[in-house]
Amino acid sequence: MQVPLDVDPRGFLSPLLCDFFTLSARIGHDSKGCDSMEFYFPTEMNEQVAFIGCAATAVIGLLIFLFPGTVLRLSAFQVGEVRPEGYGSVRAVGGRYIGLGILPILLAQDWFYMATGVVLALGAAGRLVSFFIDRGVTPRNIVFFLLEVALSAAPLAYVFGYI
Incomplete structure (x- = not known):
């Protein structure tokens, strides 16, 4: 039985493939499953x-x-x-x-x-x-x-x- 070769079996590279630098202080979760940052303007x-x-x-x-x-x-x-x-x-x-x-x-x-x-x-x-x-x-x-x-x-x- 041949085991398929997974390029990134533990998910180490996936954060590197996501856009990790945008303006903000709050980290969210986008549709791709990547951590992303959004622009934060205070409400108070x-x-x-x-x-x-x-x-x-x-x-x-x-x-x-x-x-x-x-x-x-x-x-x-x-x-x-x-x-x-x-x-x-x-x-x-x-x-x-x-x-x-x-x-x-x-x-x-x-x-x-x-x-x-x-x-x-x-x-x-x-x-x-x-x-x-x-x-x-x-x-x-x-x-x-x-x-x-x-x-x-x-x-x-x-x-x-x-x-």
Whole structure:
């Protein structure tokens, strides 16, 4: 008697054959029997505020990543002859902001919302120190400070239960 040769007798390869990367934090089961992920948008208003704050952080990071020269000029840097390393440093900062914004959206966990809020709040604190030490009280600096405060307040208010 000949035993038929099964390519994947224990099902080890089937998860690899399924589409395993789509946006979401909730895992479901699709018609093919594969684990899949669907996009998750919060249903509660308080988490929606944190979600939108993180999404705005990711969009700002994407802008920094894609347009480093424009961002440097907007940040009041004198852009003359910028070497590739300089643009690389600015793009790296943009990538960090993308990661800070996307991670809480993908995983929908309070710790990631809190980490994003704390990092953005520390950035706002650095700008506040600059107001006094560097005499940096300018309209542009104030606007960026308020933006950082608002973006950090959204996830922190959600995590600590203020909204």
